[in-house]
Amino acid sequence: MQTLKLVAVSAGLSAPSSTRLLADRLAKAAQERLTEQEYVVEVRVVELRDHAVDIAKNFVTGFPSAQLQEAIDAVTGADGVIAVTPVFTASYSGLFKSFFDLINPEALTGKPVLIGATGGTARHSLVLDHAMRPLFSYLRALVVPTAVYAASEDWGSGGDEYTDGLPSRIARAGHDLADLVAARGPAGEADDDEVVPFERQLADLRLD
Numbered sequence: 001m002q003t004l005k006l007v008a009v010s011a012g013l014s015a016p017s018s019t020r021l022l023a024d025r026l027a028k029a030a031q032e033r034l035t036e037q038e039y040v041v042e043v044r045v046v047e048l049r050d051h052a053v054d055i056a057k058n059f060v061t062g063f064p065s066a067q068l069q070e071a072i073d074a075v076t077g078a079d080g081v082i083a084v085t086p087v088f089t090a091s092y093s094g095l096f097k098s099f100f101d102l103i104n105p106e107a108l109t110g111k112p113v114l115i116g117a118t119g120g121t122a123r124h125s126l127v128l129d130h131a132m133r134p135l136f137s138y139l140r141a142l143v144v145p146t147a148v149y150a151a152s153e154d155w156g157s158g159g160d161e162y163t164d165g166l167p168s169r170i171a172r173a174g175h176d177l178a179d180l181v182a183a184r185g186p187a188g189e190a191d192d193d194e195v196v197p198f199e200r201q202l203a204d205l206r207l208d
Contacts, residue, residue, distance in 0.1 A: 011049075029171050030177045144180060
């Protein structure tokens with residue numbers, strides 16, 4: 001059985017935080033989907049608040065600490081990434097942006113990335129398409145079409161006949177990520193002589 005690595009990056013500042021909770025649930029949904037496809041899945045969560053001081057020092061010194069470098073390597077070496085941030089001033093948090101500023105612009109090329117965000121009101125849901133999706137498109141990641149925004153009122157809500165609740169949106173997004181990861185295969189196993197076009201990678205996504 002092949003082993004796949006999923007890394008969830010959480011920029012939540014409190015403990016516990018809704019941002020971490022969303023990251024955990026998205027990772028679980030993707031893991032369950034891949035397990036159904038008979039993959040062994042390793043899941044890791046990178047809590048950016050644990051690296052906040054090292055991230056700031058890196059900008060001053062130009063060198064990451066051993067712990068920060070290990071977190072960066074985990075993200076760049078993953079088969080799929082889940083990136084979740086709280087909304088600050090109608091955008092991603094400064095800590096979230098600072099961490100991804102430290103990643104080599106080529107390191108996420110073609111890597112499936114599922115984006116998510118949390119906030120106090122649904123009015124900030126556009127952060128997904130106006131801020132996060134452009135960021136990861138710039139990094140040449142393969143951004144999962146389905147993204148998840150969780151407002152305070154979404155937690156514990158099952159939705160209605162017209163609107164999907166948070167659990168169903170999490171499941172759909174996690175499945176989308178899993179299908180892209182499975183289609184791409186484990187990192188490092190692709191044929192170096194074959195460059196898979198972005199459009200073909202999208203075409204490999206099978207939506208339920």
